[in-house]
Amino acid sequence: MELWLTETYGPIRGGWKAGGVLYSKQSKYQLVEIVETERWGKTLVLDGCMMTTEKDEFVYHEMLTHPAMVSHPAPKSICVVGGGDGGTVREVLRHPGVERVVLAEIDGDVIDVCRKYFPDHTSKLDDPRVDIQVGDGFEYLKNHQGEFDIILSDSTDPIGPGEVLFTQEYFALTKRALRDGGVLVTQSHSPWDPDSRLRNIRDVLLHNFSQAHWYGAVIPTYPYGWWSFFFASDKVHPLESARIERMQEITQNSKYFTPAVHDAAFAVPAFLARELGVA
Amino acid sequence: MELWLTETYGPIRGGWKAGGVLYSKQSKYQLVEIVETERWGKTLVLDGCMMTTEKDEFVYHEMLTHPAMVSHPAPKSICVVGGGDGGTVREVLRHPGVERVVLAEIDGDVIDVCRKYFPDHTSKLDDPRVDIQVGDGFEYLKNHQGEFDIILSDSTDPIGPGEVLFTQEYFALTKRALRDGGVLVTQSHSPWDPDSRLRNIRDVLLHNFSQAHWYGAVIPTYPYGWWSFFFASDKVHPLESARIERMQEITQNSKYFTPAVHDAAFAVPAFLARELGVA
Structure with a gap:
């Protein structure tokens, strides 16, 4: 199985090979998720948008x-x-x-x-x-x-x-x-x-x-x-x-x-x- | 139907919303393709790699x-x-x-x-x-x-x-x-x-x-x-x-x-x- 974290921004898309979802919970304001990615390590994803990663x-x-x-x-x-x-x-x-x-x-x-x-x-x-x-x-x-x-x-x-x-x-x-x-x-x-x-x-x-x-x-x-x-x-x-x-x-x-x-x-x-x- | 031109580079991936394939033929050296993309216009793709586009x-x-x-x-x-x-x-x-x-x-x-x-x-x-x-x-x-x-x-x-x-x-x-x-x-x-x-x-x-x-x-x-x-x-x-x-x-x-x-x-x-x- 291959897991990819994918984000679509209108006419383009980014994808990052992923190891798994470490956390996923709706807060009062947004869906807060942590995903492990191969290239960038742990990644904070808010409402489906990558916000910050360990490595970049x-x-x-x-x-x-x-x-x-x-x-x-x-x-x-x-x-x-x-x-x-x-x-x-x-x-x-x-x-x-x-x-x-x-x-x-x-x-x-x-x-x-x-x-x-x-x-x-x-x-x-x-x-x-x-x-x-x-x-x-x-x-x-x-x-x-x-x-x-x-x-x-x-x-x-x-x-x-x-x-x-x-x-x-x-x-x-x-x-x-x-x-x-x-x-x-x-x-x-x-x-x-x-x-x-x-x-x-x-x-x-x-x-x-x-x-x-x-x-x-x-x-x-x-x-x-x-x-x-x-x-x-x-x-x-x-x-x-x-x-x-x-x-x-x-x-x-x-x-x-x-x-x-x-x-x-x-x-x-x-x-x-x-x-x-x-x- | 949604068509996406997708390219994988090891642990990451890029995707571009596409209108269609305009040309596709194996040359003596490589697969030469032209794809229409929404964001970047016509795109030259050689062996699956985006080489040049009209707009960037x-x-x-x-x-x-x-x-x-x-x-x-x-x-x-x-x-x-x-x-x-x-x-x-x-x-x-x-x-x-x-x-x-x-x-x-x-x-x-x-x-x-x-x-x-x-x-x-x-x-x-x-x-x-x-x-x-x-x-x-x-x-x-x-x-x-x-x-x-x-x-x-x-x-x-x-x-x-x-x-x-x-x-x-x-x-x-x-x-x-x-x-x-x-x-x-x-x-x-x-x-x-x-x-x-x-x-x-x-x-x-x-x-x-x-x-x-x-x-x-x-x-x-x-x-x-x-x-x-x-x-x-x-x-x-x-x-x-x-x-x-x-x-x-x-x-x-x-x-x-x-x-x-x-x-x-x-x-x-x-x-x-x-x-x-x-x-």
């Missing part, structure tokens, strides 16, 4: 976290919205100046399941600087204005519980929750997705921030193998503000991020520059 | 061609080994200084089929500067020493007819077929492939050339969505030698390549730098 998670978590962390002059107070698998919190805490990380995850079951199946992802969740808030990130930010240097929007796709995290209302809220000169980073799907809303996401970000820089990374278990992010801020520029010493420090323990990779991520291919209106 | 081919062909073409001081005589779909020749001829392009393709049926189904790929094959040599590229290079400024190794994977194009013997041959200070570029699979021989390919290249620089590009229809190349030369350095005016000229009509993308492609992620021994 480093790309997503490093690239969601470090570009903002090495560019902000002194990031001390960080909020991760979503990110219940813990990987983003782990990367944030590689930066020694951090005093506080709030993890605002709506689905407590995801955190519990990941503590069991992803010990490396969740290795920093019990650090005393971490404040786990199980609940609606949207509501949390409403009640915590001007508190954060960096907000990392570690959301699922804009369907299901993550949908609200790509709206004007949400981005306006993140702006108010940031301190002066703060940075918002949000994941933003694959540029190869024909339904990608990258131009729209950029426009909405620019209603709230004076800069919104697209950047990319290769993530083999996400649709099309190429993923993207936006770096939004009024004062911090990812290429002009990044500190080389902090980049080199992070590179000592990174698997993907390097100073050259940081710069390279912000290079926009010609077709996408036209699509985004930045050519 | 620009990444591969631009990135195989332009990094060498903008870095060499005056590329006039070019040899494309493989590349029967014509896309690489089309990109080479975007550079006005080119006087001669040899296309050494082993399988004449591939050229004929692509002329019919890929008019854009093959649009420059009848240019008077193009010399189509149907036959073994290996043998061709043996008989044409010191003739080329750039050799573009536009091969299939190192199984099947493309196998010989990743050996010490082949790379030594390309070195002799190049003029002094020439550049060899070869495609080199996905760094995510657990059987990737990137370290080995680099070592073999360095037996023949004083420099061998890895670079990458995102190609959604190749395994894992992330593909790579090597740029080998004794005299030309892709970052130090590249001419900004030539890069800007090419960018006017490119879909992927830009001056920033050129530089960015050579940034090696941390895990890969360790694997290649360049960290």
Whole structure:
């Protein structure tokens, strides 16, 4: 018998040879499953979408976290919205100046399941600087204005519980929750997705921030193998503000991020520059 | 009924929603098929492997061609080994200084089929500067020493007819077929492939050339969505030698390549730098 974990994204499909299903349970919000795959090890699948795996998670978590962390002059107070698998919190805490990380995850079951199946992802969740808030990130930010240097929007796709995290209302809220000169980073799907809303996401970000820089990374278990992010801020520029010493420090323990990779991520291919209106 | 074109690469699988099979015939060397896909349009499939499509081919062909073409001081005589779909020749001829392009393709049926189904790929094959040599590229290079400024190794994977194009013997041959200070570029699979021989390919290249620089590009229809190349030369350095005016000229009509993308492609992620021994 051959077992394959298969995910269909409109006109394309990804498949991963699987060893078996280790966990499967409907939470209050979504179907939470853990599948063992041959190439990527244990995999968290939410409502049928691969969210994180043991072996390729480093790309997503490093690239969601470090570009903002090495560019902000002194990031001390960080909020991760979503990110219940813990990987983003782990990367944030590689930066020694951090005093506080709030993890605002709506689905407590995801955190519990990941503590069991992803010990490396969740290795920093019990650090005393971490404040786990199980609940609606949207509501949390409403009640915590001007508190954060960096907000990392570690959301699922804009369907299901993550949908609200790509709206004007949400981005306006993140702006108010940031301190002066703060940075918002949000994941933003694959540029190869024909339904990608990258131009729209950029426009909405620019209603709230004076800069919104697209950047990319290769993530083999996400649709099309190429993923993207936006770096939004009024004062911090990812290429002009990044500190080389902090980049080199992070590179000592990174698997993907390097100073050259940081710069390279912000290079926009010609077709996408036209699509985004930045050519 | 739903039709899917599916390709399995060891522990992973890619699938593309298909409209139908337009052509299927065994050539002297391989099974040549054309399939219509929803996301990428017409697709050339050789022995079950997706080789090129109408809608994402620009990444591969631009990135195989332009990094060498903008870095060499005056590329006039070019040899494309493989590349029967014509896309690489089309990109080479975007550079006005080119006087001669040899296309050494082993399988004449591939050229004929692509002329019919890929008019854009093959649009420059009848240019008077193009010399189509149907036959073994290996043998061709043996008989044409010191003739080329750039050799573009536009091969299939190192199984099947493309196998010989990743050996010490082949790379030594390309070195002799190049003029002094020439550049060899070869495609080199996905760094995510657990059987990737990137370290080995680099070592073999360095037996023949004083420099061998890895670079990458995102190609959604190749395994894992992330593909790579090597740029080998004794005299030309892709970052130090590249001419900004030539890069800007090419960018006017490119879909992927830009001056920033050129530089960015050579940034090696941390895990890969360790694997290649360049960290």
